[in-house]
Amino acid sequence: MSAGSELDVAYVARLARLRLSAEETELFQKQLGDILRYAQQVQQVDLSSVEEKVEAIEFAELREDKSATGLGAEAALANAPRQSRNLFIVPKVME
Amino acid sequence: MSDLTAFGVAALREKLRAGEVSAPEILHAIEAKIEKFDPEIGAYLSRDFSAALKEAEKADLALPLGGIPVAIKDLISVAGQPCTAGSKILRGYRAPYDATVIARLRAAGAIPFGKTNLDEFAMGSSGENSSVRPTRNPWSPERVPGGSSSGSAAAVASGMAIAALGSDTGGSIRQPAAMCGVVGLKPSYGRVSRYGLIAFSSSLDQVGPLTRSVRDAALFLGAIAGPDPRDSTSSKNPVADYAADLGREIKGMRLGLVKEYLADGIDPAVRTSVSNAVTQFRSLGAEIVEVSLPHTKEAISVYYLLATAEASANLARFDGVRYGWRAEKATDVTDFYERTRSEGFGAEVKRRIILGTYVLSAGYYEAYYRRAQKVRQLIARDFTQAFAQVDALISPTTPTPAFKLGERIADPLQMYLADVFTIAANLAGICAISVPCGFAVEGESELPIGLQIIAPAFAEARLLQVANAYEQSTEWHKKRPRLSR
Numbered sequence: 001m002s003a004g005s006e007l008d009v010a011y012v013a014r015l016a017r018l019r020l021s022a023e024e025t026e027l028f029q030k031q032l033g034d035i036l037r038y039a040q041q042v043q044q045v046d047l048s049s050v051e052e053k054v055e056a057i058e059f060a061e062l063r064e065d066k067s068a069t070g071l072g073a074e075a076a077l078a079n080a081p082r083q084s085r086n087l088f089i090v091p092k093v094m095e
Numbered sequence: 096m097s098d099l100t101a102f103g104v105a106a107l108r109e110k111l112r113a114g115e116v117s118a119p120e121i122l123h124a125i126e127a128k129i130e131k132f133d134p135e136i137g138a139y140l141s142r143d144f145s146a147a148l149k150e151a152e153k154a155d156l157a158l159p160l161g162g163i164p165v166a167i168k169d170l171i172s173v174a175g176q177p178c179t180a181g182s183k184i185l186r187g188y189r190a191p192y193d194a195t196v197i198a199r200l201r202a203a204g205a206i207p208f209g210k211t212n213l214d215e216f217a218m219g220s221s222g223e224n225s226s227v228r229p230t231r232n233p234w235s236p237e238r239v240p241g242g243s244s245s246g247s248a249a250a251v252a253s254g255m256a257i258a259a260l261g262s263d264t265g266g267s268i269r270q271p272a273a274m275c276g277v278v279g280l281k282p283s284y285g286r287v288s289r290y291g292l293i294a295f296s297s298s299l300d301q302v303g304p305l306t307r308s309v310r311d312a313a314l315f316l317g318a319i320a321g322p323d324p325r326d327s328t329s330s331k332n333p334v335a336d337y338a339a340d341l342g343r344e345i346k347g348m349r350l351g352l353v354k355e356y357l358a359d360g361i362d363p364a365v366r367t368s369v370s371n372a373v374t375q376f377r378s379l380g381a382e383i384v385e386v387s388l389p390h391t392k393e394a395i396s397v398y399y400l401l402a403t404a405e406a407s408a409n410l411a412r413f414d415g416v417r418y419g420w421r422a423e424k425a426t427d428v429t430d431f432y433e434r435t436r437s438e439g440f441g442a443e444v445k446r447r448i449i450l451g452t453y454v455l456s457a458g459y460y461e462a463y464y465r466r467a468q469k470v471r472q473l474i475a476r477d478f479t480q481a482f483a484q485v486d487a488l489i490s491p492t493t494p495t496p497a498f499k500l501g502e503r504i505a506d507p508l509q510m511y512l513a514d515v516f517t518i519a520a521n522l523a524g525i526c527a528i529s530v531p532c533g534f535a536v537e538g539e540s541e542l543p544i545g546l547q548i549i550a551p552a553f554a555e556a557r558l559l560q561v562a563n564a565y566e567q568s569t570e571w572h573k574k575r576p577r578l579s580r
Contacts, residue, residue, distance in 0.1 A: 007453055016407060016452040017414075017432040018445055032450055034508050039396035042466045050469040061331075063324040075191040079418035088417055093428040 118162030142209030158204030184439030194291020211246030241271030266517025273545020346380030368533030407451030
């Protein structure tokens, strides 16, 4: 694979719900291209001795599944940009 | 009265219990220091001394940290206080609950009083990615304090805090500790609960203390460590009495000097200081052997592929709906998210979200994310093999002392290389500490140098014992910056 050249910053930014200016797109294209070229070294590593693992971390045993008191609506809504009657209010997005 | 902010935790505890000082007096001394020096240094994003004073007035001095004020990285939730992650997207946000580490510090008698500056969402190695202002190094204000726990390190170094909490995903406690001449401990993954820590990279993040001595770090670790039902990755591995074991001598221990960590590109003063530390360890009766970590050179690549992938998922929650910044005048739902996130996040955060989204995207997942996960296992295996031969590893914490503000900001890859020695411990889930081991002289400034000691997972007692033996046989940790004004 040609290093980092397949990265289309404008496209990936849209996937990530980020809108970049033309200058940002150009700058990130170069900077992330450099980083991906550097990261190509992972392609050279011999992985024949490594078995696939599902997760990086061995999980501790999970806690018992029983109900407990949570934050409560008032605290959970305290930082909402807009709220009303225990609900988050968002701009109308459906026609 | 002598300057109370000059003392460490252990010394202040004795003074408190002897009735020589009161907890409110310590807080007042810190407040005065902050008022005098923080306009220049920029270590704090917020503080609440009136709430802290109420706590101090009723402090229970019988508790292990009774009456001791502690500064908190502004990535850790303290109920009722701002928690901005150094980001515009969380400006005005107040934490609705205490992180588990905060609840535990309170139970141990400690008093949180302020939130420290950081690189936005802990993404950075210099403190310059704070959306509010960069923090300056108290030893040389034209230089960075390191990052991302920039404010915590600068505050502890300058007497604007006695001790602080930071978080370490790839070196964010140890690297600024080294550059500011303080002790910084990254516990093993799972040793300390992450509940209430704003997530950057969930398989790497860990909370730990920044202090003036190894003993103080041991006291703080003892207070915050242990299993938490609210963090399924926290470990039930028993918590030792870290402070009690500190004094044991290290005669006969085998310490590994990591061959790959002393390769090219290391500042001569750093090399000399580490070499002197090796001599010091030998004089303490430790045996020094050279060991190899063959996958060292891939560690930065693996880190930036995996940490950004996890960050892209973790930061998806910032969408303007439930908390934080919300853009106005959106035309549709996609526009709403895009405007909110583009206005709220800074450049480095955007860069990492894009990289993380890319390495997880169809067609590239196999080549980048999945391969990096496998190389991560090889990096962990390197350490397992090294620890079959030695009790702990020693290395520089950073390749260079503190660099100048602005020097690396235009080249993210160069900035990432500042973490070359610290990243692998996070990838392997093991514990590591940075302790002061010397100074580099640059013009009129003395710049601190850090020695990193690395130990196996959950071997914090041994790690602290080795660090303490070194620290107590040297004078480096006693030196404090001379602040102007």
